[in-house]
Amino acid sequence: MIDFSLLNPEQRxxxxxxxxxxxxxxxxxxxxxxxxxxxxxxxxxxxxxYPGSILAVTFTNxxxxxxxxxxxxLMGDQAKGLWVGTFHAICARLLRESGxxxxxxxxxxxxxxxxxxxxxxxxxxxxxxxxxxxxxxxISYAISRAKEKLLxxxxxxxxxxxxxxxxxxxxxxxxxxxxQLANALxxxxxxxxxxxxxxxxxxxxxRYQDRFRYILIDEYQDVNYAQYILVQLLAKxxxxxxxxxxxxxxxxxxxxxxxxxxxxxxxxxxxxVMIRLEQNYRSTQPILDAAFSVVSxxxxxxxxxxxxxxxxxxxxxxxxxxxxxxxxxxxxxxxxRQVLKGDRTxxxxxxxxxxxxxxxxxxxxxxxxxxxxxxxxxxxxxDRKEIKDLLAYLRLIVxxxxxxxxxxxxxxxxxxxxxxxxQTIQAHAAIINGSLWDACQDETFEKRLSPRxxxxxxxxxxxxxxxxxxxxxxxxxxxxxxxxxxxxxxHHLQMEGTTEARDRIENLMExxxxxxxxxxxxxxxxxxxxxxxxxxxxxxxxxxxxxxEVLLMTLxxxxxxxxxxxxxxxxxxGILPHSxxxxxxxxxxxxxxxxxxxxxxxxxxxxxxxQARRVYGDFRWSQPSPFLKALPEEELIxxxxxxxxxxxxxxxxxxxxxxALSQEEYDPFTETEAFxxxxxxxxxxxxxxxxxxxxxQRVNHAKFGFGIVIRTEPAAQGDYYxxxxxxxxxxxxxxxxxxxxxxxx
DNA sequence: TTCAGGAATATTTTT
DNA sequence: TATTCCTGAA
Numbered sequence: 001m002i003d004f005s006l007l008n009p010e011q012r013x014x015x016x017x018x019x020x021x022x023x024x025x026x027x028x029x030x031x032x033x034x035x036x037x038x039x040x041x042x043x044x045x046x047x048x049x050y051p052g053s054i055l056a057v058t059f060t061n062x063x064x065x066x067x068x069x070x071x072x073x074l075m076g077d078q079a080k081g082l083w084v085g086t087f088h089a090i091c092a093r094l095l096r097e098s099g100x101x102x103x104x105x106x107x108x109x110x111x112x113x114x115x116x117x118x119x120x121x122x123x124x125x126x127x128x129x130x131x132x133x134x135x136x137x138x139i140s141y142a143i144s145r146a147k148e149k150l151l152x153x154x155x156x157x158x159x160x161x162x163x164x165x166x167x168x169x170x171x172x173x174x175x176x177x178x179x180q181l182a183n184a185l186x187x188x189x190x191x192x193x194x195x196x197x198x199x200x201x202x203x204x205x206x207r208y209q210d211r212f213r214y215i216l217i218d219e220y221q222d223v224n225y226a227q228y229i230l231v232q233l234l235a236k237x238x239x240x241x242x243x244x245x246x247x248x249x250x251x252x253x254x255x256x257x258x259x260x261x262x263x264x265x266x267x268x269x270x271x272x273v274m275i276r277l278e279q280n281y282r283s284t285q286p287i288l289d290a291a292f293s294v295v296s297x298x299x300x301x302x303x304x305x306x307x308x309x310x311x312x313x314x315x316x317x318x319x320x321x322x323x324x325x326x327x328x329x330x331x332x333x334x335x336x337r338q339v340l341k342g343d344r345t346x347x348x349x350x351x352x353x354x355x356x357x358x359x360x361x362x363x364x365x366x367x368x369x370x371x372x373x374x375x376x377x378x379x380x381x382x383d384r385k386e387i388k389d390l391l392a393y394l395r396l397i398v399x400x401x402x403x404x405x406x407x408x409x410x411x412x413x414x415x416x417x418x419x420x421x422x423q424t425i426q427a428h429a430a431i432i433n434g435s436l437w438d439a440c441q442d443e444t445f446e447k448r449l450s451p452r453x454x455x456x457x458x459x460x461x462x463x464x465x466x467x468x469x470x471x472x473x474x475x476x477x478x479x480x481x482x483x484x485x486x487x488x489x490x491h492h493l494q495m496e497g498t499t500e501a502r503d504r505i506e507n508l509m510e511x512x513x514x515x516x517x518x519x520x521x522x523x524x525x526x527x528x529x530x531x532x533x534x535x536x537x538x539x540x541x542x543x544x545x546x547x548x549e550v551l552l553m554t555l556x557x558x559x560x561x562x563x564x565x566x567x568x569x570x571x572x573x574g575i576l577p578h579s580x581x582x583x584x585x586x587x588x589x590x591x592x593x594x595x596x597x598x599x600x601x602x603x604x605x606x607x608x609x610x611q612a613r614r615v616y617g618d619f620r621w622s623q624p625s626p627f628l629k630a631l632p633e634e635e636l637i638x639x640x641x642x643x644x645x646x647x648x649x650x651x652x653x654x655x656x657x658x659x660a661l662s663q664e665e666y667d668p669f670t671e672t673e674a675f676x677x678x679x680x681x682x683x684x685x686x687x688x689x690x691x692x693x694x695x696x697q698r699v700n701h702a703k704f705g706f707g708i709v710i711r712t713e714p715a716a717q718g719d720y721y722x723x724x725x726x727x728x729x730x731x732x733x734x735x736x737x738x739x740x741x742x743x744x745x
Numbered sequence: 746t747t748c749a750g751g752a753a754t755a756t757t758t759t760t
Numbered sequence: 761t762a763t764t765c766c767t768g769a770a
Contacts, residue, residue: 058759059759059760060759060760061759061760062759063759086759086760087759087760088759088760089760110760112760113758113760132753187760188760190760191760219759222759251757252757252758252759254756254757254758255757255758255759255760257759354756354757355755355756355757356756356757357755357756357761357762360761360762377758380758411746414746414747416746417746418746418747419746420746421746535760536760537760538759538760554756554757554758555757556756556757556758556759557757557758557759559759560759575756578756578757579756580756580757581756589757593757614761615761616754616755616761616762617761617762618761
């Protein structure tokens with residue numbers, strides 16, 4: 001039996017809802033996943049719903065995994081047979097099951113964005129369109145947006161009036177043909193084809209409607225139009241649709257997400273029950289208040305406000321830094337102190353920023369200060385060149401007609417098949433109206449090549465052909481090994497001997513681990529199954545294990561996570577909101593981004609901005625973000641005040657006391673005083689250089705002379721002991737940092 | 746064919 | 761400032 005007593009009344013109402021549409025507004029940290037899992041458990045255990053008739057859709061694999069494991073914990077084997085997965089994974093699975101009737105072969109592979117761009121580049125070349133004027137990326141983006149709106153090439157063509165769109169309209173149909181030829185679907189196609197399938201065949205539609213009697217969509221504020229239509233189709237018959245989301249956390253409109261769709265839910269389903277989860281189990285009240293004051297400036301949002309039982313808490317800090325490196329140094333100083341005092345460990349902190357480029361100054365500062373840290377999500381595992389190359393080999397083994405993979409590996413590593421030869425292949429393929437692979441196999445083709453190229457190409461095709469043969473008998477692990485060896489890829493990397501090559505080799509070995517795990521856990525152990533699996537998981541959760549390190553990430557990647565202490569940095573006009581956001585709609589999304597960042601914080605939230613920063617090389621002045629004007633000013637203190645106050649137990653002390661610690665009133669919006677002066681003024685009494693000692697550092701003592709710091713350990717009252725090895729006969733001594741007898745040397 | 750150096754370019758990125 | 765992509769010389 002499920003114990004509902006752990007839920008608050010609203011959570012419980014949502015979890016106990018059985019029939020009919022349900023809309024749950026689940027604010028940040030409101031226990032959303034708990035509600036979802038309890039509701040599913042309730043359906044199965046108390047209402048005898050067959051697990052296989054429940055469909056739970058998420059946006060990320062991580063969320064899907066999380067849900068599965070929590071369901072498993074809650075009810076063990078009873079959760080078996082549930083459909084839990086991302087939109088894309090579920091569509092892929094269903095299309096393999098019954099996509100044939102609309103011409104989708106079950107062995108299709110999925111093209112990711114860089115594959116798309118590659119295809120489009122080729123098309124641009126063949127159409128003689130200038131890539132400078134019409135970048136492949138932008139065209140691919142335009143096609144993707146069209147598909148999200150369910151516009152096929154013909155429909156798009158009819159609506160394409162602008163110059164750029166006219167070009168897109170020429171590329172789009174060819175792009176589709178190219179995918180068809182390679183038996184590939186892109187991410188958007190997975191949804192598009194699924195919808196086509198359901199609209200094409202009433203029987204199949206009804207079969208799926210009956211199969212998925214209970215549908216649950218997580219993060220509903222992020223659905224795009226295609227996903228919305230798909231959900232409508234599936235839920236049409238039984239109306240047992242539960243959507244969970246938070247319009248305040250909609251930050252993916254550039255990927256096609258439409259907030260309006262969650263706000264419209266009650267119009268779509270007038271009988272829908274609406275529940276708001278407003279109790280927050282994560283942050284302190286000051287943090288929630290500040291976050292609310294920011295996001296409530298938005299005009300288009302459903303009314304709601306988070307509250308918590310954690311009414312006491314450290315007030316936010318708002319700090320103006322001199323420039324970006326000063327900003328990073330301030331953060332480094334602050335967190336280093338907390339760790340030295342024993343109040344926190346490195347893993348308690350997260351630095352959140354708007355753009356990836358901002359990570360640089362923090363990396364520099366953290367490295368300088370020997371602060372363990374990790375940048376999250378900058379380069380995804382499957383986006384690495386070596387991994388993509390290897391995957392291309394594997395895809396080519398499964399399907400030699402895959403043009404993208406063919407081009408990718410034909411000369412990687414360099415094997416003497418250069419641009420000239422590749423062009424010849426391309427041209428011949430066009431003549432015989434076949435794939436690149438077909439062209440190489442064609443008898444009349446060889447005459448067109450130089451002997452040298454002929455030999456090189458012969459080696460290549462023979463190698464692929466042999467690997468293809470082996471695919472029937474060998475395990476994926478063995479195939480991967482063979483592919484790396486036979487292709488010369490492995491050897492090539494080994495020869496290079498650079499650190500970079502070493503990294504690549506390491507990544508490839510990590511990849512082999514992934515393969516091994518797949519072979520252990522998957523039922524279908526074929527290479528095809530592996531590729532299909534790999535194309536839908538990008539983040540590789542397995543290598544993301546936590547260490548005790550400060551995490552750095554963009555605001556986007558921070559969604560769904562939480563940290564004891566959050567530094568929200570670079571909160572400046574032009575960065576947050578970003579200068580590229582123009583319309584009021586854009587600005588509202590930027591504000592939500594700010595809100596998402598703020599609500600990641602459990603105990604402490606520190607907001608920083610710089611007066612100037614280096615942008616693409618040159619210095620530029622910045623202004624604080626207009627979003628900050630919404631913050632309750634009387635609650636704000638700059639970080640220096642907290643840092644250099646003699647009170648160690650800053651946690652839990654009242655805002656009044658903290659304010660009293662500061663000598664003067666602090667107004668974050670006046671730009672009058674010279675910052676340098678203010679800074680010196682604050683730092684002088686106890687500058688960080690004089691109090692912060694790290695192992696390995698050289699120091700000078702008033703009496704003992706020179707020495708090297710061996711270790712530091714927390715003492716009372718925020719102070720700490722520094723153990724130093726002094727030169728000469730003095731040897732080891734332990735000195736209390738606050739005595740001020742030690743100086744950096 | 747390859748590789749080195751110069752020009753162009755630089756939000757966010759669940760799948 | 762860094763990175764990527766493209767062009768021209770060896």
